[in-house]
Amino acid sequence: MLIPRLHPGECQVWWARPLTGAGPDAALLDPIERGRAESYRRDADRARFTVAAGLLRLVAGAHLGVEPRAVEINRACPDCDRPHGRPTLPADGWECSISHSGDRVAVAIGRTGPLGVDVEEVSDHPDLAPMVLGPGESGDLVTYWVRKEAVLKATGEGLRVGLTEILVSPPDAVPALVRAHRADLPARTTLRTLSPGDGYRACLAALDTPGLAVTELQAG
Numbered sequence: 001m002l003i004p005r006l007h008p009g010e011c012q013v014w015w016a017r018p019l020t021g022a023g024p025d026a027a028l029l030d031p032i033e034r035g036r037a038e039s040y041r042r043d044a045d046r047a048r049f050t051v052a053a054g055l056l057r058l059v060a061g062a063h064l065g066v067e068p069r070a071v072e073i074n075r076a077c078p079d080c081d082r083p084h085g086r087p088t089l090p091a092d093g094w095e096c097s098i099s100h101s102g103d104r105v106a107v108a109i110g111r112t113g114p115l116g117v118d119v120e121e122v123s124d125h126p127d128l129a130p131m132v133l134g135p136g137e138s139g140d141l142v143t144y145w146v147r148k149e150a151v152l153k154a155t156g157e158g159l160r161v162g163l164t165e166i167l168v169s170p171p172d173a174v175p176a177l178v179r180a181h182r183a184d185l186p187a188r189t190t191l192r193t194l195s196p197g198d199g200y201r202a203c204l205a206a207l208d209t210p211g212l213a214v215t216e217l218q219a220g
């Protein structure tokens, strides 16, 4: 896999198909990650986790000049002792984010401000509208969802903050954070629509990186 060099302010989003493609296997994972992989009862969940963790190791290792297995990825959770929190890299100025849904894995990595990536498979979710849409928001639910979740992954808060607490631009408009639970966030946040392929929506959020350049690449 050819991994192009990255420059400050640039982010790569790597795509993989964990269910139908050839992706990294469990041999790349560290013992804690292997333990997590083995704890999944459903094959599809195990495959999504394994491919995402392995892909992050491959890409981060190449950028940092470290063997993939030796990259120190911290996944501490601030709420419990399980290693399922936001992944952070040991090198100053490097940020990353992971998302998986259906047959898609996205790994974002960059020399940027904090990153959040989110991919969701499009399906019929009408019952979720009250949990996603804020005042005045209507249209493609999954586009709102990925824009909002990407923001909350970039801040590291995740779903500790309700998706209805932030407002984003409508699906047919340039993606932007319109209003947030913290007044400073809209001006600090850049959103980019990603291209996960038919049947999926995806978005990348970056904090404090106004000239963000995004390159999407296929792994394998």
Ligand SMILES: CC(C)(COP(=O)(O)OP(=O)(O)OC[C@H]1O[C@@H](n2cnc3c(N)ncnc32)[C@H](O)[C@@H]1OP(=O)(O)O)[C@@H](O)C(=O)NCCC(=O)NCCS
Pocket (backbone or CB within 6 Å): 048, 049, 052, 053, 077, 079, 080, 084, 085, 086, 087, 097, 098, 099, 100, 101, 117, 118, 119, 149, 152, 153, 154, 155, 156, 157, 158, 159, 160
């Ligand atoms: C972050 C979060 C929104 C992702 O949920 P999701 O839509 O089911 O899953 P995605 O595939 O898009 O993202 C999962 C990835 O988000 C990352 N992640 C986990 N917590 C995160 C956080 N607080 N901020 C940013 N990224 C986070 C992990 O890399 C995870 O990948 P992994 O499961 O392979 O380790 C959700 O896990 C969350 O809100 N977590 C924080 C709240 C929480 O539940 N804490 C646990 C208390 S014990």
